[in-house]
Every structure is written in C-alpha cells, then in structure tokens.
Amino acid sequence: MRVKVVGGLNFENIPSYTLNVQVSDGLLSNSANITINVTDANDGPTQAVLSNNVVDENVPLGTIIGSFTTTDEDVNDTHTYELQNSFDFDINGVIRSPVVVVGNNLVTDVEIDFEQFSSFKVRILLYN
Numbered sequence: 618m619r620v621k622v623v624g625g626l627n628f629e630n631i632p633s634y635t636l637n638v639q640v641s642d643g644l645l646s647n648s649a650n651i652t653i654n655v656t657d658a659n660d661g662p663t664q665a666v667l668s669n670n671v672v673d674e675n676v677p678l679g680t681i682i683g684s685f686t687t688t689d690e691d692v693n694d695t696h697t698y699e700l701q702n703s704f705d706f707d708i709n710g711v712i713r714s715p716v717v718v719v720g721n722n723l724v725t726d727v728e729i730d731f732e733q734f735s736s737f738k739v740r741i742l743l744y745n
C-alpha cells in the first residue's frame with residue numbers, strides 16, 4: 618500500500634490524519650486505522666509591523682521610534698531584526714543612517730532635523 622500526499626500539509630492546521638484502511642481477499646475483509654503524524658517545520662515569518670513611524674525632530678539620540686512585531690505560524694519562534702539599508706543621509710558630512718535597530722526597536726542614531734529631512738525609508742531584514 619502506498620500513501621501519497623496530494624495537498625500541502627500544514628502542522629499548524631492539521632497535525633495528524635487518521636486513515637481507515639480496508640483490506641479484502643475477496644472473501645474475508647478487515648480494516649485498520651493508520652495515523653499519520655505531521656511534524657512541525659519552521660514556517661517563514663510572513664509580516665513585520667512597526668508599531669509607530671512618526672518621531673519628533675530633535676529628540677535625543679537613542680529614542681525609540683517604534684517596535685517590530687512579526688506574524689509567524691510558529692507560536693514559539695523569536696525573530697531577529699537587522700537594518701539592511703537605509704536611505705543614506707549626509708549628517709554633518711558623514712553619509713549614514715539616521716536610525717539603528719536595537720533588539721526589536723527602531724531607534725534614532727542622530728538628532729533628526731525636520732528641515733534636513735522629514736521622512737526616510739529603511740529596509741529591515743527579518744529572520745527567525
């Protein structure tokens with residue numbers, strides 16, 4: 618007997634299946650329940666959200682702008698955030714990012730001057 622998977626298995630939706638198998642030799646028959654367990658694999662994180670994306674200018678360096686949270690089917694997973702790139706800004710003659718990632722937080726790394734730049738984009742690398 619062969620059991621073939623025809624659809625996508627997802628541990629978080631259905632962790633096991635019970636198959637009722639019937640056998641017959643033409644005269645006599647019997648049946649048995651067979652349980653197939655799906656093991657939990659690491660699902661990739663799907664969406665990261667920043668709790669806040671507005672910050673006052675001139676706040677002290679190291680001010681938390683917002684915190685990241687991530688959607689992941691694996692309830693016990695923890696996630697790591699890394700600043701991949703930020704639109705580089707000329708800050709007192711040095712091209713650099715105005716923010717850094719510290720743990721789950723996006724944090725100012727300069728005193729942001731609204732008249733110098735009023736918005737910027739960052740790209741965050743997220744993994745678990």
Ligand SMILES: [Ca+2]
Pocket residue numbers: 627628629660690
């Ligand atoms: Ca899954």
Ligand SMILES: [Ca+2]
Pocket residue numbers: 628629657658659660690691
């Ligand atoms: Ca999983």
Ligand SMILES: [Ca+2]
Pocket residue numbers: 659660661662689690691694745
């Ligand atoms: Ca995961």
